[in-house]
Amino acid sequence: MSVVLIVEDELLELEFLKSVVVEELSPQDKVFTCQSGLQAVKLAKQYRPDIIVMDIHILEMDGLKTLQEIRKFLPQARVLIISAYSDFNYAQEAIRLRVEEYLLKPVKPAVFRQVFQRLLTTLATSPSQTEATPDEETDELKTDQKDLIEKAKQYIHDNFKQKLPLQEVSSYVYLNPQYFSRIFKKEVGVTFIDYVNKLKIEHACKLLETTNYPAYRISSECGFTDPSYFNRVFVQHMKMTPKAYRRKHLGNQTNSD
Numbered sequence: 001m002s003v004v005l006i007v008e009d010e011l012l013e014l015e016f017l018k019s020v021v022v023e024e025l026s027p028q029d030k031v032f033t034c035q036s037g038l039q040a041v042k043l044a045k046q047y048r049p050d051i052i053v054m055d056i057h058i059l060e061m062d063g064l065k066t067l068q069e070i071r072k073f074l075p076q077a078r079v080l081i082i083s084a085y086s087d088f089n090y091a092q093e094a095i096r097l098r099v100e101e102y103l104l105k106p107v108k109p110a111v112f113r114q115v116f117q118r119l120l121t122t123l124a125t126s127p128s129q130t131e132a133t134p135d136e137e138t139d140e141l142k143t144d145q146k147d148l149i150e151k152a153k154q155y156i157h158d159n160f161k162q163k164l165p166l167q168e169v170s171s172y173v174y175l176n177p178q179y180f181s182r183i184f185k186k187e188v189g190v191t192f193i194d195y196v197n198k199l200k201i202e203h204a205c206k207l208l209e210t211t212n213y214p215a216y217r218i219s220s221e222c223g224f225t226d227p228s229y230f231n232r233v234f235v236q237h238m239k240m241t242p243k244a245y246r247r248k249h250l251g252n253q254t255n256s257d
Contacts, residue, residue: 002029002123005049007066008082009035009058013105017053017082020113024120037061037069037176044070049077051119056083060179065148067097078119082107148173149187152180153195160199162223166192200224201237208246215242 004021008014014033021031032043036059044052052070056063067079081094084105094102100122101115152173156164169192170180184192200222207218219230234242 002026002051002120003047003049004029004031004051004053005040005043005047006031006033007035007037007040007052007054007058007063008033009055011035013055016109017112020109021053021116024113024116035059037063037066037179040066041069044074044077048074050123051078051080051116053080053082053116056081056085058176060176062175064093064097065173065175067099071097078123080115080119082112145183146187148175149184152184153188156196157199160196160223161203161221163225164196164223197233198237201234204230204234204242205238205245208242209249218242 002025004025006014006017006021008017014035018031018033025031030047032047032049034040034043038060040052040054040058041061043049052067054063054067058066061069063081063083070077079097079099080101080103081099082103082105100119103112103115152169155169155172166181167177170177173180175183181192184195188195190198204218204222207213207221211218213221215231216227219227222230224230224233231241234245238245240248
């Protein structure tokens with residue numbers, strides 16, 4: 001008996017993939033579907049699929065990150081990635097995760113059928129995979145999420161002096177932007193934008209103290225594209241304008257001298 005797991009957050013695409021897969025399988029085979037990364041990990045642990053068909057951009061957790069989790073307990077599962085993105089970094093990561101096939105959307109039914117048939121053939125002609133025993137009550141995902149947030153924080157600290165959208169950081173750690181935003185606030189205690197802006201304003205304060213740069217240049221040096229927005233954020237964090245902060249700092253220096 002073969003077990004297939006299909007992970008796709010677009011319902012029409014999911015139904016299309018399932019219809020082709022069902023046609024190719026025997027009555028005793030099983031097909032499971034879901035629309036998010038966390039669901040995929042849960043189903044993979046429970047049903048141990050032989051073949052996984054997965055989109056990269058899915059809900060809650062990026063498809064490649066999901067596959068990283070699944071590889072921990074299903075190292076021999078055949079994986080077919082389907083994606084609307086031809087980004088080399090995605091393809092490179094897919095190779096590292098031993099993905100058998102990487103198809104770009106829109107996928108023609110004949111092409112998908114041919115590739116899926118090939119996976120079935122390799123499955124039938126290979127020895128049964130040795131399954132790792134899953135730790136049913138572990139905190140693997142929670143621990144890994146914390147590691148990802150630490151990785152994201154390091155990336156932010158290395159790049160906050162430039163424009164740094166949430167999408168860029170979430171892509172760096174292979175997470176869906178909405179899901180990344182939620183777990184970032186949960187783990188760090190503040191929103192992504194507040195965390196980044198705090199670093200920017202701290203750097204702005206140092207520049208105000210150590211240079212004669214005008215406010216518009218400091219705004220640019222801190223990665224703000226709009227000086228007026230920089231001014232509003234600075235007031236929000238420091239309760240005074242950049243000009244007032246510099247004047248206060250110079251006054252403190254004079255008094256100390």
